[in-house]
Amino acid sequence: MKIRWPLFVRRLHKWLALVIGLQVVLWTATGFYMVVIHIDRIHGDHLVRPVERLAVDMVSLVAPGTVLAAVPDASEVRSSSLLDRPVWLVTSPGGVSLFDAGTGERLGLIDADQAETIARSIYTSDEEVASVSLLQEAPMEMQGRKPPYWQVTFDRWDSPTFYISPESGELISRRHSLWRIFDFAWMLHIMDYDDRSDVNNLLLRTSTWLSVAMALSGAWLLVWAFPRRRKKKKTA
């Protein structure tokens, strides 16, 4: 049997499109969203003030070696500041602990008021704080980062949200509506509807090759799609 290639490829293109077409629309639409809004904005860079490194005089501070006695298995001591107060951040397998670098006193966990004050001091805008809560379970938008953390949300259309570590008082993450839409678009783009992170899932692997086949058959059809013009050129 002689195969009529243009007809065969046209049918192939059509049927592949029937199977994968909706996903291709989703790929192009979500891709366009991700391309149009700058990634720095998605990351929320515009929500936070750049960190100002304040000079600290080591002579006036308690030496980092002395706070180590309280955390025997510590692997790192780092200078930082907590609401304009110099602190030592001590990292150990058990987590992070805070010490007042002026007195050497161990500081407790950050409370709600402190979390709110920290959030306000980082925030570049001046809306009111809408809510402050200590999360014990990771919300979707924290992508499995280990709680607990303070969630401070500001009262604005895109509900900017800061996640602050109760141990160190540092900003862990920031989220806002454009990020949340991006994350949803990303989920549709990579077709991982559970964790939104596995780019090697079987569904995506299959769909992408189907799309390749559809695109190639479409390209092949282009050769046949402009017949008159081709003839004209030949005779000209």
Added chain:
Amino acid sequence: MVAGLGLSAPPQEEENGMKRIRFTPLFFRRVHKWVGLVLGIQFILWSVSGAMMAFIDMTDVRDQPMIAADPLAVPGLLAPADLGIGEVESLKLSMADGRPVYEIGESGSLRIVDGLTGNPVTVDEALVRQRATAMVDAPIRAVSLMDKPNLEAREFAGPMWRVDFGDAEGTSAYFAADTGRFLVARGDGWRLWDFFWMLHNMDYADRTSFNHPLIIVVGFGVLFLSGTGFYLLFKSFTRRDFRWLSRRRAPGGRTTRALRN
């Protein structure tokens, strides 16, 4: 096929000499064809690079050597004040190569001093080799100092050391020139992935941005390719196309014969 639908459209033109656009299936077919002609190559590249990135195992691409954070050894440790460290922007104490070291941030740059002697630690080839050997179990092929990051270490800034290993993956490890801190390791898995990532984000020079005008314009155009294609799905299938389904479902029905045509 129903392409004939559009062909029979009467020539309704002549409004200011312009052909009025009629939203017939033929019109959408034409848009589909022309956008395909202009942007089809990029659609193929997006599909192929997307398929390859889905195919290449991400755990291999992201794989980094494990670096243990050694517990700090306090005996003999000198206080910053004893080392003549005065006003600084940042200070970090950690273990490096079995000794406590201070990392000092001053006027925007970093330096490290030995926490036991107070001597400055020079990050030279010997130190980088030592750290590289402790990290990756493979012979070192070459060590070089770069004054700015290459494509593989583009997430970082400033001068850095590059260590090439003679392993199967062709691993290259990068270390900061000021502190000797390990930055990142790249192997052939990452390199292959990164090539397709470049094809996908169309940033052929820097490979990082996917928010540049070229990709925005092409992305916008391709919306018309996929949009018209999706619309045409509803115009391209007839009841006949699905006859094989009902035939197969019919109880005791004949098995479908080979597709005609």
